[in-house]
Amino acid sequence: MENRDACHVLVIGSGGAGIRAAIEASTVGETIIVSKTITGKGGCTVMAEGGYNAVLTSEDSVAAHYEDTIKGGAFLNDPALVEILAREAPDRIRDLFAWGAVFDLTCEDKFAQRSFGGQQIPRTCYAGDHTGHEIVMTLLEKLRGSPVEIRDELTVVDLLKDRNVVFGAIVCNREGELGTITADAVVLATGGAGQIYDMTTNSTAGTGDGYALGYRAGAELIDMEQVQFHPTGVVYPYDTRGRLITEAMRGEGGILLNTKGERFMEKYDPSRMELSTRDVIARSIATEILEGRGTEHGGVWLDVTHLPKEQIEIRLPLMLRQFLQFGIDIRTQPMEVTPTAHHFMGGLRITLETQTTLSHLFAAGEVTGGVHGGNRLGGNALADTQVFGFRAGRAAAAVESVAKRKMDTVQIDATEEKISRLYEGQATSAKIRRLMKQIMWNNVGIYRNEFDLKVAERDIAKLRAMPLVISSPREISDAFITENMLLVASLVIDGALLRRESRGAHTRIDIKASWTNETSPFGHTFFSKTRSGIEILEGRL
Amino acid sequence: MIVRISRFDPDKDAVPHVETYDVHVASGAHVLNVLDMVRDKFDPTLGYRCCCRAGQCGSCAIRVNGKPVLACTEEARDGDLIESLELPSIQDLITDVTQVVAQIAWLNPRAASLSCGCGVTHETIEEIKPLRECIECYSCVSSCPAYAVSEYAVPTVMRQEQRLNLDPRDVDDRIGEAIARGLFACTSCHKCVEVCPKKIDIPRKAVEKLRIEAAKRGLSLPAHMELARLVEETGRSIERKSTSFLEYVPDVIEPEGEVRATIGFFVGCMFNGRVNQSALDAIEVFRKNGIRVLIPKDQVCCGSPLIRTGLSNFVPELMQRNIAAFVNAGVDTVFTMCAGCGSTLKKDYDTPFRVADITEYLCEVGFVPPTKIAGTYTYHDPCHLLRGQGISKQPRELLRSFVEKFVDMPAHCCGAGGGVKSGFPDEAASIGAVRAEMVAATGADFIVTICPFCEYHLRRVTGLPVKNIATLMLEGYLK
Structure with a gap:
């Protein structure tokens, strides 16, 4: 085997969490980021539409963000991880802004924030309806200006282990040639596994490799049954089924209707209606469809036609364009939606410092469990990637360099x-x-x-x-x-x-x-x- | 559905070859679904990239029937030819983009900005936004005529330079950098906008804006500054060598027979000062068609050469003078026969009258078909007519009505636009050579076009006779 490499920190995965971790780690030591796609394109961060939750105003508080997240998570979250998420999300969005992020600002030049499901007050910062893309572009600019070595289109086959210590990975390139990258510490940031389902919002790369790599190496995972079905996925054309329709649709005032024209959320969650949590709305939609009040393609209606056209054009431009491609003008026509596999709340068990149950193996983002409990709030995933990506990069970089390990x-x-x-x-x-x-x-x-x-x-x-x-x-x-x-x-x-x-x-x-x-x-x-x-x-x- | 895919295995093939597949896909399937199907049913080694499947990551850009598209958003059609982008090939539809990525600049944040708002306002954000939607699919790279033959660092690199130039959080000098990366090599052909999945107007929103900044710092090309001086002094971008068109035509030219309509004529510098005959021919064409032509004498240069090169200080005055000239003449429609003037009047001006290209107008009001003309003709789409004004059908309709044989030719920049011909003549010649090959492939004896710059340039690079469409029509009428 000819392809042998070594570094201080090896980051696996190039979505929001992976790039953030690599940027942080590279301030301390030699860092390599490995991506099975082209860096920045593969993760689900780039596809995230709606936003990033951060407490930024005096009306809001860390305690409120914490409470909303725990409640939304069905009290299955690790409280200490939630505390960190709520407390550090504001600093991490400020990092992004300092690095050039083009987030929407209010006329007073403050971060614009909108309501997402399960929030007491509007807390979701955004860049139109392509917030994730904006974050990835910002991170890519920062990454390209950093000393991180970028390895594109390299698949990690297994983690390298010496007794209980992880010290690198076996990789495989496009041509099927094996190689190794040894490291003092490894960060897993490989995202979720929506692709195990027929209908999913996830990118092709959302295959859950990190769960499998960690598990095979001996790490412990938690709550793997907790798979979030996003309430609003595309129903047809057939080959686009499952694609995400952003929660911002409802955040901006969109309503859900069954084929009888009933605003059915009145039955399931009359106080929060369409801004209830995702688990509740997904179940409500599924029930409406199961009980025969769904459309012929097997969905319900999501309607924004009552909103001013301008609001749709400015706040939801991507969605507008995407539906126009299918011949549907959402300014005048409702969309057909159905739940679709979206986010894995479960994953590798981590400490506050993102340490997994294996030595020198860290993890951040969707590959971890505990932050979101049994149900993730919209806008908390992007925050998760930045808060814990930063922590993972820092913690991994703090691992002491060791003399060359013997290759197993x-x-x-x-x-x-x-x-x-x-x-x-x-x-x-x-x-x-x-x-x-x-x-x-x-x-x-x-x-x-x-x-x-x-x-x-x-x-x-x-x-x-x-x-x-x-x-x-x-x-x-x-x-x-x-x-x-x-x-x-x-x-x-x-x-x-x-x-x-x-x-x-x-x-x-x-x-x-x-x-x-x-x-x-x-x-x-x-x-x-x-x-x-x-x-x-x-x-x- | 039958599709053809260009395959290339670096271990076996010297050049790519096309293979045909018969696949079954659901209605409304995208090209990406077809590729998935070919991989799953016929050949698991088929190489292509894809990730988000929703038009957001830019991984799957390829060419379908020659046109760059995202495989995940392009509907598949029977008979599609699927090829990689025109970038160095790795395997099948996978191309090497590392050279391009290496040229995309990154923001160099000011140290203090970590703690402050760094002067970024709501307005700054709104200004940067249109330049920020790029998904790095590199479709623009694959289609850029300047990139193919020069040191031009590709459209999206310029987009990024301007995005950074607008951002107060960035400390670096982006103007010098953009110039070093070929800022003045863009011909403003707008092909990049046509193929961009996000329709980012890089020539107008980045290239021209960066050129304005360069001009402010005195960094414009000498040839462009010379041109700007000429316009400011004479109102014209062409030096007066003999009597100009406007100096010897009357203000009003009555048609033969009944007056069907009245139209203003925006002449443009080339027709006024260099190729008068084509303009005279156009007037005759209108006379034969019962249209009265008004020619206000106080019209001046449209300002296009200044706007394209960033030397636009004098442009507001030109606009004012031109608009006043035609308003005083009392016309509600003005025609142009220069693609650049037409595009500028339509897009950069806010005119109280309608502006139409000569072919657009003739097809609309109807024209007397000229007598058949012998020979084989092809048509060159001027970029500023095709993409600047969206006109491609009308000239073809006209030509097909009276030339003996018409051979169509796909559009491609000739290299004469955007100040490139005066600034970088070698690059203009190289792009022209590419175009000359395409012309030769049609087997045509004559090229017809509607832009004096294209006309001039094509004549030189192809050696063939190039005719203005008005001249050719008149030949038919006089037969």
């Missing part, structure tokens, strides 16, 4: 051995993924029950047992990613079976519980190679 040839030999077996496999990645996406969508969606979950468990296990096949080295990365996706799918199912209650985004229709989110005796579900289960809060039993 066993790990590399095993990878090469695995690759050689791929040429004799049976099932293509394309086929396995198609089947997996259907299983997950049909059996592990918004409404869950034990029977469907068991079926899914069996069927995913069958897929995992099928040997994957490739015909050329260029397909190696794809095969490894397919394996990652199957592993993540099985963790989601495990969690959904373990959590015998409805909590946050996870709804078990076969179980009636006598407790509320706040009094539930259950804590996190947890998964590692050595143990899995659900935490019982003794005091509440």
Whole structure:
């Protein structure tokens, strides 16, 4: 193997959290950022539309942001992580602004803020309806001016480990050549895994590699059953199904209607209506559709036609243009929407310093669990990437440099051995993924029950047992990613079976519980190679 | 659906080759869905990039039937030819963009700005916004005629220079940097705007603005400054060598027969001072079609050469004089036969009268078909007519009505615009050479166009006779 590299900090993933971590780490030591796409393009940050939550006015408070987040998260969040999120989000958005971010400002030249679901006061900063794109462009400018070494289109196959210490990664390039990058510390910032579902807002790169890399290396994950279904995804044309329609649509005043013309949120959450939390709205829409009040394409109506045309043109230009492409003018016509797999609240268990349960392995952003509990508030994900990306970069850089570790040839030999077996496999990645996406969508969606979950468990296990096949080295990365996706799918199912209650985004229709989110005796579900289960809060039993 | 995909394997192929695939996709499927299908059903090694699948990340830019598009937002059609962008090829549809990325400037934040508002206002933000939507798909790079033959550092690099120039948080000198990266090499052909998925108007919102800043610092090209001096002194961008058109034509030219309509004639410097005959021919064409032509004598240069080169101090006065001239003449429609003048009057002016290109007007009011003319003709779209005014059908309609054989030719800048011909003649010649090859491929004996700058330049680079459309029409009428 010829491609060997070494650095102080290796960052895996190039969305908002990864780039932020790399920028921070590079102020201390040599840093490499690895992306399986072109840096900045692959993560979901660049696609984020609505905004970034930060407490910036005297009417708002860190305590209020904390309270909204915990409440929205069904009290499953790690309180200390939430505290950090609320406290540091303002500083991190100020960093972005100092680095050139083009956020919308009010006429008084202050950050403009709008309402998102589950907020007591408008707290969501934005750049039109392409806030994530703006953040990534700002971060890219900063990154290009930093000493960080950028490695594009390199897939991480596995983490390198020496006993319990992570010290780098095995990588695979576009041509299928293996290589290694050793590092004193590694940051995982690989985002979520919406791609395990048939309908998702996620980019093609949202395959949950970090969950799988961490798990295989021995790290512990939590709450993997908590998959947020964004209430408003595109219904058709068929090939665009699942694409995100921003929450800003509702933030700006959009309303939801069923085919009888009823504003149905009156039934489910009369006080918050369309600005209820995402879990509640997604379930409400799903119920309307299940009970026969959905459109012929299987959606409900999201309507902004009552808003001034100018407001739509200025605040939602991207959405306006996107729908015009499909022949729908949202200024005069309603949109058809349906819930779509969006955000993984679960992930690697981290400390306040973003340390995972493995030494020298840090994590930030959607790949982690605990910050958002059972349901993430709109606008908290972008804040999460910056707050914890910064912390991960700083903490990883603080790891002491060690003398050169000895390369574990066993790990590399095993990878090469695995690759050689791929040429004799049976099932293509394309086929396995198609089947997996259907299983997950049909059996592990918004409404869950034990029977469907068991079926899914069996069927995913069958897929995992099928040997994957490739015909050329260029397909190696794809095969490894397919394996990652199957592993993540099985963790989601495990969690959904373990959590015998409805909590946050996870709804078990076969179980009636006598407790509320706040009094539930259950804590996190947890998964590692050595143990899995659900935490019982003794005091509440 | 049948699609053709340009394949290239660096290990096996010297040059790309096209393969044909028969795929089944749902209605409304995008090109990206077709590529997915080809990869999943026929060849898992098909190389292409994609990420967000929603037109936001810019990964999947490719060419479909020669035109740069995002695969995820372009609807797939039967028979599509799918190729990579015109950048160094890596494999199949994957291209090497590292050289381009390396030229995109980054903001150098002032140290103090970490704690203060750094002077960024609501207005600053609104001004930068249109330049900020770039998703770095590099479609503009693939299509830029200047980038292909010169040191021009591509449209999106200029966009970024102006974005930084506008930002008080940035401390670096972006004007010097933009000049070093080829600021004056843009021909203002607007091809980059046409192919941009976000329709960012880089020539107007970045290149011209940066050139204005350069002018303020005295950094304009000498040839451009000379031109600006001439306009300020004489009201014209062409030196007077003999009697000009305006000096010997009457103010009003009556048509043959009944008067169907009256129109003002905005002559433009080239037709006034250098190629008078074409302008005289145009008047004759209008006479044959029953249209009275009014020619106010106090009209001056439209200001286009100044606006394109950033030396626009004198432009407000030119605008005032021109608008007054035609308002006093009492016309409600003014025609141009210079693509640059027409585009400038339509886009940079706010005129109380309508401005129409000669072909646009003739097709609208109807024209007497000229007698058939022998020979094979092709038409060169002037950039300032095609993209500046959105006119491409009318000239073709006219030509098809009376030339013996018309061979169509795809549009491509000839290299004469944006002050490039005077500033960088070598670059203009190189772009012209590309255009000459395209002309040769049509097998035409004559080129027809509606821009005196294109006409002049094409004659030189192709060696073929280049005719103004009015001249050719008149030939038909006189037969």
